[in-house]
Amino acid sequence: MNSTDSRYIQGSTGPWEIVIGLEVHCQVLSKAKLFSGASTEFGADPNAQVSFIDAAMPGMLPVINKFCVEQAVRTGLGLKAQINLISVFDRKNYFYPDLPAGYQISQYKSPIVGEGEVLIDLPGGETARIGIERLHLEQDAGKSLHDQHPDHSYVDLNRSGIALMEIVSRPDMRSSEEAAAYLKKLRAIVRYLGTCDGNMDEGSMRADVNVSVRKPGAPLGTRCEIKNVNSVRFVAQAIEFEARRQVDVLESGGAIKQETRLFDSRTGETRSMRSKEEAHDYRYFPDPDLLPLVLEQAWVDRIATSLPELPDEKKSRFVAMGLSAYDALVLVAEKEAADYFEAMLKEGAEPKAAANWLNNEYFGRLNKSGLSIVNGPVPAASNATIVNMVGENIISGKIAKDVLDIVWAEGGEPRSLVESRGLKQVTDASAIERAVDNVIAANPDKVAAAKAKPQLAGWFVGQVMKATGGKANPTVVNAIVKNRLGLPE
């Protein structure tokens, strides 16, 4: 609890602590649905991907998709969680037009994955451990369309039956920043594992956010659940708004009612959806159409050995290469960025220089152009070559940026570009001396000033660099300028 103060909300009666738990629904990356063979591809015409099972036709029976089970186990292993070799599918009963069977097949008392943990990265390089309570498999519902006809609603069942993993955290988060960090980390983990594409825009990942507030040290307060928040930014906004609302209610003498709330992304506010009294009685019971799901330990072990390197391990390895914790964190946040970085290392780039180059130069350009690492125009080999040429003193850092600009705009192989366009760094001392002498001769007033104030030597270095078109080796220029001005090295 180092940065305690910033984690508290200041109310009129003193500080309040926010307590947050997240239930994150991740769409399982799978070609077929959880209990039917229908396709899961995004963006098909309404009701184009619906089997008789998904439409709950009479006499239809669910059959578990083994690949979805494997994906859930893989995710559980990635969360360093208990894998339950026996789990049970239950029916969660309620009526809604986008729920054709009148029940959702889910896992209630016996989920496939038990307790685990996620390490989140906090500003300042600290990490915090967020407990995972469980992960269970369940079916998604369809989608009601209310905007297609003046007096009818339509139902699209393409999503009906798609496999979801619901990942439930412990109420271990204490600020919107921690919740955002948790969500980002969870997203990174499932993307590394290849078990969910993490695409929040398409609804592949959505969060139900549980928020309560309490006086520091007091027992947990009454929580409200904010349903279906679909971006990291909105999760943070919803928590900020909701915590403040709860503090205001409590401080004005009111009490928090346990309820389900909705987040309105246009106003940034949450509003009541239904109270606890209006909550459904889901009448969970084991689905008699499905036998308990029994896994073999050997099968789980085989999945465990096939697990890829995850962000935390990758980050440790990068730090061991000499990267700063911050640089390592930025690189591992997106698997594709880490892969790109490692591709540069394969081309012989020095790790620290490569990381700096990506974080300071290339990622900035990508951001500015609205591109991602996968659709950026410069291959990893080219960036590696540029970094290598700087290391070999063939070009200066400044020229390196120019080379990157050229490769970005026109493509081409960086070494031959440097060669053909005459961008090679000048290290020939006599040529540089001539350039220095010219600048000194042309600026007697500055010479006098520099002798009085040695920092001004930098102005001469800049002039020389300009005169040589940036090709002079800046270290050599610096030494010669100081020598000529009679300044100490």
Place this chain on the structure above:
Amino acid sequence: MSDPTELTLAEARDAVAAKKISSRELTSAFLKAMEAARPLNAYITETPDRALEMAAASDERIAKGQSRPLEGLPLAIKDLFCTKGVRTTAGSHILHNFVPPYESTVSQNLWNAGAVMLGKTNLDEFAMGSSNETSFFGPVISPWRSKNSNAKLVPGGSSGGSAAATSAGMCLASTATDTGGSIRQPAALTGTVGLKPTYGRCSRWGIVAFASSLDQAGPITRTVRDAAIMLKAMAGVDPKDSTSVDTAVPDYEAGLETGVKGLRIGIPSEYRVDGAPLEIDDLWTRAVGWLKSQGAEIVDISLPHTKYALATYYIVAPAEASSNLARYDGVRYGHRAAGTEDLIDLYEKSRAEGFGAEVRRRILIGTYVLSAGYYDAYYLRAQKVRALIARDFSRAFQACDVLLTPATPGPAFGVGDKTADPVAMYLNDVFTVTVNLAGLPGLSVPAGLTAAGLPLGLQLIGKAFDEATVLRAGRAIELAANFSAKPTAWWRAA
């Protein structure tokens, strides 16, 4: 050939194979019998065109020497099995217009074996009932009448249409389903053979679900041999039903005449209930004598949790039904109420209009026992008792190979006699529900007549997946009982 509708399935098979009769002739005879027997209301939908088409195709195959095990044999299908392109109602208003675009696995297995479909038989609504009086399409009238009486009797239920059709010569054999006795009880009441296989023996895929952990398809036939033939064709693992079991399906017919010498027959004392008609008890005692004289060993058995079975069943089955029937909401298919105001109104009116009183009662019971605060006291406790009932049986089967019990507590009763008292109706299943709760195979064999001339059945209960022994013992009873009574075809005169 005299009257081909009086043939057993085995006899018809042999006659067709020997080209003594064509499938078309056979099928036409049954279609005519069906027409004549319409007063019994055994069929909801007759499919004469399809039947004749299938018969013609069978005759072609027979001519080419490509016969399959049930080639050209006309069957009735309980209207709970989805049949592609043929209306499937489950006996309910809510599905009165439902035409499935798919075929149930069990009926498909029969068509793959060459059988011919005559039509879809009447049943209690969603198979919920013991008299076939809850059907939206009206009650089935038993082909049987008491001596010197014209009173209408029930055929039992829920597979009352299949039982009546099989008994009255409106099909060679029929499919049925059994959740708490719905095959065995109507078979017992109509003098036919009813076999409920082990849970998991036949696929449930494409059968409108009542209570998924109890439902099982099986045949109603005129003889034990016919039941053996039908089961062989219906059974088998199905990748589309996760609860179907991958175990070999033996040739039941082959072992049928092996006899019961050395077989240990268990007699459970708990099936001797107060108030049961003496005729039932006498028949049971007589059957023990038959088996003994054929060399079987008789073992007294106790199944101590039997008395809780009916109560357990009427928690488990409605609980599952309340969930299984939630899909009938008027949104995608089936009956939708007209002129509704909003979504809730649509649900409420469609379901209120679509479901009959008994179905509504069971949905309410099931919803109640699963509700927060009641789940532990009812559903969970029922599951525990269910496990104890299953344990009773597995202990019993350490001491015996097959159990012999009455099939029902009494013979057929009058239409309308028990409709006002649901519990009296539920008591019909007192000897059959235990078998569903334990997932075991049970066979009802006609074994005698009451003084009034109504059929009575005995039940044989076997170990899981040991239908072969059950059928073998059933065959021994059948031989000894020499049951040959048939209903007088009063409907033809009428």
